[in-house]
Amino acid sequence: MKCLFIFLALMIFTHSSAAHEDMGILLGPKGELKGLPEQYLPASLQNNKITIGTHELNMPECVAKYFSSAVPYDLSISSSWYHNKSTLPPYINFNIKPKNKDFEFRLLFSLNDLSPIQFTIVTHTSQNELSYHPLEISKRCRIEISNSTK
Numbered sequence: 811m812k813c814l815f816i817f818l819a820l821m822i823f824t825h826s827s828a829a830h831e832d833m834g835i836l837l838g839p840k841g842e843l844k845g846l847p848e849q850y851l852p853a854s855l856q857n858n859k860i861t862i863g864t865h866e867l868n869m870p871e872c873v874a875k876y877f878s879s880a881v882p883y884d885l886s887i888s889s890s891w892y893h894n895k896s897t898l899p900p901y902i903n904f905n906i907k908p909k910n911k912d913f914e915f916r917l918l919f920s921l922n923d924l925s926p927i928q929f930t931i932v933t934h935t936s937q938n939e940l941s942y943h944p945l946e947i948s949k950r951c952r953i954e955i956s957n958s959t960k
Contacts, residue, residue, distance in 0.1 A: 832888035832903060833888060835887040835889050836887075840856070841856030843855060843862075846902075846921075850891070850921050860902075860919070862902065862919075863921075866959065868958045869958065870951065870957075870958050871954075873951070873955065876904075876915045882909045884907045885906055887904055900921040902921055903916055904919075912933060912934045914934075915929065916930045916931075923959065924959050925955070925959070926947050929945040929947055931943045931945055
């Protein structure tokens with residue numbers, strides 16, 4: 811009986827402390843973002859504009875440069891709105907990987923107001939390891955983003 815109790819307690823603790831995982835967001839053919847909860851809809855990414863709920867960000871150059879059509883890239887999008895919000899607000903993450911390159915950009919924005927949280931460059935080593943390097947979001951870029959958000 812004691813072993814059963816320890817086993818059950820361990821299972822509950824392990825389940826409750828499991829690592830957080832982002833939810834995959836699909837980009838539809840017309841730019842619609844699929845997979846976000848109702849409170850963040852409508853949601854889209856098209857023509858250098860991100861729309862989440864009632865907020866729109868017309869990307870200034872300091873953001874749009876990562877989505878440049880001059881360099882082909884693969885885009886994956888993920889999000890989280892169900893994690894502990896005391897350390898990180900609900901967010902959407904744009905993962906931009908230029909084709910045939912050993913790095914990618916990750917742009918993290920708040921789902922609540924589209925303010926930038928963190929931009930990162932992730933490099934891939936020859937041993938299939940990832941190395942994370944924060945990209946500074948300059949004060950000027952933050953102001954441009956703020957001025958470009960409705």
